[in-house]
Amino acid sequence: MTEPEPEPERERGPPRFTVGYALAPKKQNSFIRDSLVNLARSRGIDLVKIDQTRALADQGPFHCVLHKLYGREWKAQLDEFRLRNPNAVIIDSPDAIERLHNRISMLQVVSELEIESRSLTFGIPKQIVIYDKETLFDGQSWVALKFPVISKPLVADGSAKSHKMALVYNHDGLNKLKPPIVLQEFVNHGGVIFKVYVVGSHVQCVKRKSLPDVSASSSSTSGDAAVLPFSQVSNITTDEKAEEKYYKMMDLDDTKMPPQEFMEGIANGLRGALKLNLFNFDVIRDARFADRYFIIDINYFPGYAKMPCYETVFTNFFWDLLNNCSKLNSFDKEVSSTCCGDGDRQREREDKENSIHV
Numbered sequence: 107m108t109e110p111e112p113e114p115e116r117e118r119g120p121p122r123f124t125v126g127y128a129l130a131p132k133k134q135n136s137f138i139r140d141s142l143v144n145l146a147r148s149r150g151i152d153l154v155k156i157d158q159t160r161a162l163a164d165q166g167p168f169h170c171v172l173h174k175l176y177g178r179e180w181k182a183q184l185d186e187f188r189l190r191n192p193n194a195v196i197i198d199s200p201d202a203i204e205r206l207h208n209r210i211s212m213l214q215v216v217s218e219l220e221i222e223s224r225s226l227t228f229g230i231p232k233q234i235v236i237y238d239k240e241t242l243f244d245g246q247s248w249v250a251l252k253f254p255v256i257s258k259p260l261v262a263d264g265s266a267k268s269h270k271m272a273l274v275y276n277h278d279g280l281n282k283l284k285p286p287i288v289l290q291e292f293v294n295h296g297g298v299i300f301k302v303y304v305v306g307s308h309v310q311c312v313k314r315k316s317l318p319d320v321s322a323s324s325s326s327t328s329g330d331a332a333v334l335p336f337s338q339v340s341n342i343t344t345d346e347k348a349e350e351k352y353y354k355m356m357d358l359d360d361t362k363m364p365p366q367e368f369m370e371g372i373a374n375g376l377r378g379a380l381k382l383n384l385f386n387f388d389v390i391r392d393a394r395f396a397d398r399y400f401i402i403d404i405n406y407f408p409g410y411a412k413m414p415c416y417e418t419v420f421t422n423f424f425w426d427l428l429n430n431c432s433k434l435n436s437f438d439k440e441v442s443s444t445c446c447g448d449g450d451r452q453r454e455r456e457d458k459e460n461s462i463h464v
């Protein structure tokens with residue numbers, strides 16, 4: 107009797123990966139577009155919505171969780187998910203994101219960076235934090251600052267309130283401010299801001315409109331006119347005609363971009379120090395000294411759909427992340443024990459990729 111032929115091993119196609127996403131409705135609408143979903147799918151990556159009414163740990167399996175949700179409850183859900191799926195990747199760590207929710211800790215990291223540039227400098231504008239009205243009206247507290255200043259809510263948690271700014275021309279304007287706030291020196295920068303989008307190791311800088319320069323005579327405005335409230339200047343959707351006019355007026359097309367290498371240096375420095383993969387930062391160039399740059403804001407998971415080719419950038423980001431993890435963990439074989447755990451494995455992976463923080 108002859109032995110039966112062993113069954114040929116079934117040919118396995120390239121691995122498929124699942125990325126679960128948990129986003130606020132506005133972010134989901136802008137970010138999860140068919141163009142992204144389809145491109146990712148064609149590369150073996152399925153984007154699947156996480157049901158926010160059910161426990162995260164009961165859903166999946168996910169190789170990666172992509173999120174921009176806050177609060178203690180969500181953090182607990184992520185902890186539970188991580189416990190049950192020690193190898194899955196969470197983009198990004200809630201503790202790392204939290205650092206961006208306070209405008210002081212957000213920018214502190216900038217001063218820790220050591221980036222070499224022979225001809226250019228960068229830093230943050232002079233700023234102080236004011237916790238109460240008493241300190242606000244105590245001249246000693248802001249003696250080190252020069253007017254005009256921008257008042258920003260200390261908290262930057264994505265709420266509408268956290269975007270409520272005010273340009274303050276002189277002392278008269280302080281009356282209307284509501285601490286806790288950060289008072290930051292206003293730097294004339296020609297009305298154009300640079301937004302630098304970071305997606306893992308990908309760094310892309312775009313120009314946007316900003317507040318126009320303030321003239322020296324503004325310091326003499328008094329009463330209510332001494333303070334100008336505003337909100338999300340670079341993100342306002344005006345009608346196209348007005349936008350076009352503004353762009354012409356500000357010579358936005360003619361504004362020279364900062365050197366890509368310089369922005370990449372800062373972006374990579376921030377990425378390492380913040381341990382975040384997805385963020386953007388706002389940069390302005392001093393109107394008086396063109397070699398001087400200031401970082402004024404850092405945002406977690408910003409409006410990436412406004413970044414040219416965001417679909418390709420994100421698909422590549424997921425592909426690199428998941429395939430590197432797959433090599434280390436063989437998680438394409440067994441989805442429930444997916445990738446990227448703690449300790450040595452994580453260090454090994456960081457060394458290997460040197461680009462993705464998990």
Ligand SMILES: Nc1ncnc2c1ncn2[C@@H]1O[C@H](COP(=O)(O)OP(=O)(O)OP(=O)(O)O)[C@@H](O)[C@H]1O
Pocket residue numbers: 231256258262268269270271290291292293294295299315316317337338339340341388390402403405
């Ligand atoms: N120090 C500064 N000097 C000059 N202009 C500034 C300064 N800080 C902020 N601005 C202007 O105010 C706008 C809003 O400030 P900022 O970016 O800090 O606020 P935000 O609400 O966190 O913005 P985003 O929508 O990017 O999160 C900037 O885009 C820029 O136009």
Ligand SMILES: O=P(O)(O)O[C@H]1[C@H](OP(=O)(O)O)[C@@H](OP(=O)(O)O)[C@@H](O)[C@@H](O)[C@@H]1OP(=O)(O)O
Pocket residue numbers: 132133136262263264265301340341386405406407408409410412
């Ligand atoms: O509204 P968009 O999607 O474009 O993204 C904006 C994003 O809003 P969203 O996260 O609610 O979507 C904002 O986040 P929160 O501070 O409010 O959390 C902030 O990051 C803005 O800077 C983003 O605009 P961008 O800087 O990219 O122009």
Ligand SMILES: [Mg+2]
Pocket residue numbers: 388403
């Ligand atoms: Mg900003």
Ligand SMILES: [Mg+2]
Pocket residue numbers: 262403404405
């Ligand atoms: Mg911001």
